[in-house]
Amino acid sequence: MMILELKNVSKKFWTPKRGSQNKSVVWAVNDVSLVIEKGDSIGLVGESGCGKTTLARVILKLLNPTAGKMFFNGEDATKISGERLRNYRRNVQMVFQDPYSSLDPRYTIRSIIKEGMVLAQNKYKTPQDKELRIQELMQAVHLKSEMLNRYPHEFSGGERQRIAIARALALHPRLLILDEAVSSLDVIIQKQIMDLLVELQRRFELTCLFITHNLRVVRKFSNKIAVMYKGRIVELAPTQEIFNNPLHPYTRELLAAAIEYKTAKTPGEFEIANSAQLIDRGEGHYVIDKS
């Protein structure tokens, strides 16, 4: 079942040019088409500035796409507002990169997790229902329920990220977006959080979009990987395919950097024509054409 479909989605920004009155156009996301099926966990990989976070913000409807269409559960979600937008946001949740700035310092952990339930008022109506759900979530992310009355500053980075995950899962989202969710953690904690995500994904049949610059991080987690470069998706394939048989030179560069800490033999700039399209190379492996 298709959860989310992006059709030729683009987002442009105007940036002031140095020393001139004119502004220049940046296509942060350029003609991106992507299908997320139920149960998928797609890794969206690329260097900083390639547009991966902009794409996440478009999917979350924090930004409106300049062009293209979005479908959620088969319904057009490109231009929605009011109750439909609120409903959409309930279904699409986010875990942010920095667990230090994404949790309100004046809220206890209990209020942080409860806030969504209070606002949504659809499922957990009585205080008892809410409390039960909170306990369930805390247990799912392996935190003790005694911690619920504490404040974010009392927790380590890894624990905070667990809280952020619990908050995101509170309303049973159809799609969970994780934007560099482990990048600010050290390797041991990274592994713990990735293990937790794998476990939660199996248990709750989550559908995820994991955004990262590091291919290594999503190797075990994702079933498919989309490589983004200069606002375009340049390669999309099952995870094993990307690792065993990378076709685009930029994918090779990312692999060399993440695995061997080397720049690839042909590092640097790759030209991508505006008219370039993703070409099917079989086995669900797509790569952008050279022309």
Place this chain on the structure above:
Amino acid sequence: MNSPLLIVRDTTVSVSEAGKRKTLIDKVSFQIPALSIMALVGESGSGKTTTGFSILRLLATGLEVDSGTVIFEGKNLLSLSEDQMRPIRGGKISMVFQEPLNAFNPVFTIGYQVDEVMRFHTKLSRPQRQERILELFNLVGLSDPRRMAGSYPHQLSGGMRQRAMIAQAIAANPKLIIADEPTSNLDVTLQARIIELFQKLKDELSLSILLITHDLGMVGHVADEMAVMSRGKIIECGPTKEVLNNPREEYTKQLMNAFEVS
């Protein structure tokens, strides 16, 4: 085998907490061979940064070195006066920090701040220094060095700032660079470039690098020697290949495992 450039012996650092002394690093001993990259590995809170800072005596207030020696060029750095320490700090031993935006002063240009190091530590004349700034920027791979020198820290991207900080660190021809998580804030392609830059500098400028990191993959690819820290102690050290192929301590295995799976 090279003779060691720097010897840290039985160094203990502690902090006062509610009237009691709490040990942060406990009798740490290791050597940095000349012309090599040595890695100090461990998770956050293991004391690796404290160890690095104690070499240059840059410990935060409240932290004190209780005992031990740090021998560099025949002198014990821990017993020098502040005046004697000054030419060493930034001159003979320099530092690359994790967060380049905080390491630069926002109100001076990058060029001025690199120049400052040479004004203090070298006898070069102003025109020579100007020349050298451009040379340094070329060496660390900053394109358009002239424009770079006139830029302020906030105008540079993360990767460029990290390169600028490395240029500052090598400006006075140091013997040792202490690099504290120099690539943790950068994305993987930039990490690879910075790592290659470190290797190139080591060979071209004949210096040693103490690399403080939690990234074992990086260590395996660049470091000649490594030491693993846990809870303020060095639990395992030796040539990188030997330690990674044949880890003796459970904690080292755990670190390696975390790295493979994540």
